[in-house]
Amino acid sequence: MSKTIAVEISRLNKTYGNGFCAIKDLSLEIQEGEFFGLLGPNGAGKSTLINSLAGLVKPTSGYVRIMGNDIRDNRTNAAMSVGIVPQEIVCDPFLTVAETLVFQSGFFGLRNNEAWLDTIVSKLGLEDKISTPVRMLSGGMKRRVLIAQALVHKPPVIVLDEPTAGVDVQLRRELWAFIGQLHREGHTIILTTHYLEEAQNLCSRIAIMNAGEIIALDKTDALLAKAQENTVRFRLPCTLPDVLQSQVLQNQAGRYVLRYTDLQNLTMILKSLNDLGVEPENLSIERAGLEEVFTELLNKN
Ligand SMILES: Nc1ncnc2c1ncn2[C@@H]1O[C@H](COP(=O)(O)OP(=O)(O)OP(=O)(O)O)[C@@H](O)[C@H]1O
Numbered sequence: 001m002s003k004t005i006a007v008e009i010s011r012l013n014k015t016y017g018n019g020f021c022a023i024k025d026l027s028l029e030i031q032e033g034e035f036f037g038l039l040g041p042n043g044a045g046k047s048t049l050i051n052s053l054a055g056l057v058k059p060t061s062g063y064v065r066i067m068g069n070d071i072r073d074n075r076t077n078a079a080m081s082v083g084i085v086p087q088e089i090v091c092d093p094f095l096t097v098a099e100t101l102v103f104q105s106g107f108f109g110l111r112n113n114e115a116w117l118d119t120i121v122s123k124l125g126l127e128d129k130i131s132t133p134v135r136m137l138s139g140g141m142k143r144r145v146l147i148a149q150a151l152v153h154k155p156p157v158i159v160l161d162e163p164t165a166g167v168d169v170q171l172r173r174e175l176w177a178f179i180g181q182l183h184r185e186g187h188t189i190i191l192t193t194h195y196l197e198e199a200q201n202l203c204s205r206i207a208i209m210n211a212g213e214i215i216a217l218d219k220t221d222a223l224l225a226k227a228q229e230n231t232v233r234f235r236l237p238c239t240l241p242d243v244l245q246s247q248v249l250q251n252q253a254g255r256y257v258l259r260y261t262d263l264q265n266l267t268m269i270l271k272s273l274n275d276l277g278v279e280p281e282n283l284s285i286e287r288a289g290l291e292e293v294f295t296e297l298l299n300k301n
């Protein structure tokens with residue numbers, strides 16, 4: 001059985017009023033139930049793309065469908081299908097947290113959704129702040145309100161634009177537990193973040209954007225497999241065996257960083273060191289992560 005396409009972006013272009021082209025002929029399909037990561041350096045066009053889904057940015061050409069609803073021809077259904085947590089904090093500063101959520105529910109014509117609102121408030125740790133005007137909240141607390149606001153209509157597609165920027169460790173943990181639960185219940189999650197480890201751990205598929213285009217799109221495991229720079233680090237109080245010279249990435253006064261390709265290669269390195277009869281100091285082994293792949297890809301482009 002074929003799965004529903006949660007988000008379908010086809011040949012999307014966005015040129016801002018000043019003539020700057022932020023999205024270039026971009027096409028992308030995200031399946032229902034995916035946990036999808038959208039990564040890229042500052043200015044790559046991630047927020048422009050995300051804001052196009054919300055109708056906050058008007059595409060110059062191309063189309064976007066959310067759960068099959070075209071954002072122009074079928075605006076109401078498209079809006080009901082998606083909840084977007086924007087990167088910029090935009091809330092009415094004079095409303096309390098409770099009023100903000102009730103107001104946002106009214107925007108979708110929802111009544112009697114108190115039980116769901118209570119769940120959101122409790123999962124995001126906002127109970128104590130429910131009667132506080134938003135302007136009196138700290139930055140991290142405002143971000144929690146923004147997340148809550150995006151979820152009032154329990155949208156099947158949840159888009160989070162840097163939800164953990166400026167957020168403390170506890171909320172980060174609570175937020176991922178809650179989003180993880182919604183994902184298991186079938187919601188599609190789209191995430192942008194500059195914390196690559198977060199994306200590596202959470203997302204099953206990742207797109208990397210640069211200058212308005214997608215430069216890589218693959219399952220997270222497949223992207224990670226492209227990383228070559230697994231490393232072994234150590235300090236050696238004697239000369240490095242000749243057989244290891246070709247694998248040296250760095251040598252600063254006996255502090256070595258060696259590249260290894262696979263387990264067999266790693267075993268060979270460790271055996272050669274062991275044969276020296278001198279214990280290497282501060283030995284550590286690091287598998288290449290998303291950060292290496294990201295840097296390699298951006299350097300190539
Ligand atoms: N209203 C606007 N008018 C003109 N240019 C804009 C406008 N909004 C964004 N841009 C430009 O479009 C490009 C993409 O911006 P965007 O905010 O989408 O990037 P981003 O990938 O989200 O970056 P970040 O990681 O910093 O959030 C940038 O060069 C930005 O300066």
Ligand SMILES: [Mg+2]
Pocket residue numbers: 046047048087161
């Ligand atoms: Mg952005």
